[in-house]
Amino acid sequence: MSDLRDLYQEVILDHNKRPRNFRILPEPTHKADGVNPLCGDRVSVFLDIQDGIIKDIAFQGAGCAISSASASLMTETLKGKPVAEVDHLFDAFHDVVTTDCACPKGLGKLGVLAGVRDYPSRVKCATLAWHAVRAALQQRQQPVATE
Amino acid sequence: MSAPQSMSTAPAHDATLDVARIRAEFPILSQKIHGKRLVYLDNAASVQKPQSVLDAITDCYSRYYANIHRGVYLLSERSTTAYEGAREKVRAFLNAASAQEIIFTRGTTESINLVASSFGGSTLQAGDEILITGMEHHSNIVPWQLLCQRTGAALKVVPFTDAGELLLDEYQRLLDSGRVKLVAFVHVSNALGTINPAKTLIDLAHARDVPVLVDGAQAVAHLPVDMQALDCDFYAFSSHKIYGPSGVGVLYGKQALLEAMPPYQGGGDMIRLVTFEKTDYADLPNKFEAGTPNIAGVIGLGAALDWLNALGLAAVAAHEHALLEYATAQLSAIPGLHIMGTARNKAALVAFTLRGAHPHDIGTILDREGIAIRAGHHCAQPVMQRYGVPATARASFAAYNTRDEVDALVTALWKVKELFE
Numbered sequence: 001m002s003d004l005r006d007l008y009q010e011v012i013l014d015h016n017k018r019p020r021n022f023r024i025l026p027e028p029t030h031k032a033d034g035v036n037p038l039c040g041d042r043v044s045v046f047l048d049i050q051d052g053i054i055k056d057i058a059f060q061g062a063g064c065a066i067s068s069a070s071a072s073l074m075t076e077t078l079k080g081k082p083v084a085e086v087d088h089l090f091d092a093f094h095d096v097v098t099t100d101c102a103c104p105k106g107l108g109k110l111g112v113l114a115g116v117r118d119y120p121s122r123v124k125c126a127t128l129a130w131h132a133v134r135a136a137l138q139q140r141q142q143p144v145a146t147e
Numbered sequence: 148m149s150a151p152q153s154m155s156t157a158p159a160h161d162a163t164l165d166v167a168r169i170r171a172e173f174p175i176l177s178q179k180i181h182g183k184r185l186v187y188l189d190n191a192a193s194v195q196k197p198q199s200v201l202d203a204i205t206d207c208y209s210r211y212y213a214n215i216h217r218g219v220y221l222l223s224e225r226s227t228t229a230y231e232g233a234r235e236k237v238r239a240f241l242n243a244a245s246a247q248e249i250i251f252t253r254g255t256t257e258s259i260n261l262v263a264s265s266f267g268g269s270t271l272q273a274g275d276e277i278l279i280t281g282m283e284h285h286s287n288i289v290p291w292q293l294l295c296q297r298t299g300a301a302l303k304v305v306p307f308t309d310a311g312e313l314l315l316d317e318y319q320r321l322l323d324s325g326r327v328k329l330v331a332f333v334h335v336s337n338a339l340g341t342i343n344p345a346k347t348l349i350d351l352a353h354a355r356d357v358p359v360l361v362d363g364a365q366a367v368a369h370l371p372v373d374m375q376a377l378d379c380d381f382y383a384f385s386s387h388k389i390y391g392p393s394g395v396g397v398l399y400g401k402q403a404l405l406e407a408m409p410p411y412q413g414g415g416d417m418i419r420l421v422t423f424e425k426t427d428y429a430d431l432p433n434k435f436e437a438g439t440p441n442i443a444g445v446i447g448l449g450a451a452l453d454w455l456n457a458l459g460l461a462a463v464a465a466h467e468h469a470l471l472e473y474a475t476a477q478l479s480a481i482p483g484l485h486i487m488g489t490a491r492n493k494a495a496l497v498a499f500t501l502r503g504a505h506p507h508d509i510g511t512i513l514d515r516e517g518i519a520i521r522a523g524h525h526c527a528q529p530v531m532q533r534y535g536v537p538a539t540a541r542a543s544f545a546a547y548n549t550r551d552e553v554d555a556l557v558t559a560l561w562k563v564k565e566l567f568e
């Protein structure tokens with residue numbers, strides 16, 4: 001089970017059980033849905049953006065531990081960040097879950113998801129909420145899919 | 148949990164399989180996964196292949212392979228004989244009246260699309276209805292939706308109980324509309340394991356002169372099916388779920404219906420005479436087998452049927468049913484584990500959820516224990532919606548599975564609980 005603990009670290013299990021910012025923003029400036037057609041996971045993200053800064057961010061949805069924890073950790077990381085940094089952070093996070101690179105500081109606790117890199121079929125779970133955030137920023141109406 | 152009843156198809160006598168000997172015939176089963184012995188429990192998705200099937204395919208390619216139905220030379224004749232020999236094996240396996248009623252396709256999906264396109268396309272009109280059930284695989288939903296879009300026909304759905312049993316009253320009521328032109332239902336549900344009462348459903352439809360297609364993808368490897376006894380109009384299945392290679396499927400159709408239907412695809416091998424003005428189509432079954440088929444694959448399917456016949460489907464069914472009962476009892480003892488699909492007449496698969504653990508996470512953790520199960524919606528999203536779950540985990544059994552493997556599954560599920568509690 002030791003290698004499983006690399007994937008299911010305490011922080012992940014904790015965020016899965018008690019997701020942070022797990023709520024609906026009543027008046028978001030941006031929102032979008034993400035679906036993973038492979039497993040049926042769904043996530044909705046809500047953002048409140050003022051003067052180019054993410055003032056508040058929240059999510060709702062049902063998914064596996066990896067996608068729930070990733071969404072939860074993402075909201076913690078993105079809150080207070082300039083919108084202009086999101087693309088860069090997503091790219092950095094994507095590298096963390098797909099390559100051997102070290103986790104850059106800006107990603108905060110998201111580094112705990114690095115174990116996903118050993119489970120290629122789970123990368124989409126880890127990135128679902130990020131895809132939704134990106135779609136929200138582009139004001140897309142259709143739910144975004146990981147496929 | 149309702150106690151699983153004895154399957155109607157299980158033999159009364161005590162048929163036993165020499166499972167150790169069977170396992171030795173499957174080279175893939177002897178390997179280690181993540182350092183653990185492989186426990187393959189995803190047989191509803193696809194079944195592994197015995198050595199005799201692998202040998203039949205290699206033998207074809209290394210000794211007598213050539214294109215069929217065309218050459219006057221010896222190799223082509225031998226390939227043709229082997230290919231048509233496989234058709235006869237399928238006929239006998241299904242107890243169809245004639246080998247002309249056996250069409251080779253790419254799989255269940257293509258078989259159903261063939262019927263939707265050719266039979267449906269030439270007989271349905273706006274206002275007609277197609278009746279399916281709420282527990283269909285996407286491949287027995289989407290072709291009919293496409294047909295409805297094309298023709299203006301409407302798709303109607305027979306609901307089922309929480310246990311996963313079709314509501315026959317509702318079925319009758321829907322048939323009574325008088326507008327139903329085709330019934331299509333799954334023989335054994337891949338998401339719930341339910342064995343539907345095929346004969347009853349077919350007879351009720353025939354009482355209203357409605358033809359019936361049966362999706363037998365999950366049935367043929369697990370219970371004997373007899374086309375003449377069932378009297379269905381179409382029956383579809385896939386080679387890869389019955390110990391044969393992937394890329395091959397079968398459509399059984401009653402001869403009179405197939406003869407009246409227009410071709411599905413145009414090309415070589417399906418014609419009698421082509422001029423630029425007009426084409427005369429070939430007789431059955433060639434009319435529906437345009438182009439060069441999966442020759443070695445079909446021959447491999449024939450070998451798979453030989454292999455299964457030698458074991459005896461009744462013995463396989465009894466073995467799998469014993470595994471189902473054991474697995475159901477063992478899994479039910481795990482607190483927080485909920486089995487989805489508790490039909491009285493059930494094939495050897497168990498779909499379940501586990502409190503606190505998403506099926507995807509269960510799948511990943513079990514994989515690290517060497518155990519392959521399926522996690523997801525099983526291409527049956529309406530079934531997931533019916534129960535209000537995004538996904539389930541599913542263990543499904545074949546002739547080579549053992550009680551030890553059920554124990555391994557149960558032990559691993561306790562580890563999942565430990566992690567997520």
Ligand SMILES: Cc1ncc(COP(=O)(O)O)c(C=O)c1O
Nearest residue numbers: 254255256284286337362364385
């Ligand atoms: C009940 C059922 N129908 C149809 C199919 C589709 O079979 P194939 O993908 O081989 O065409 C499957 C396979 O998962 C199935 O379980």
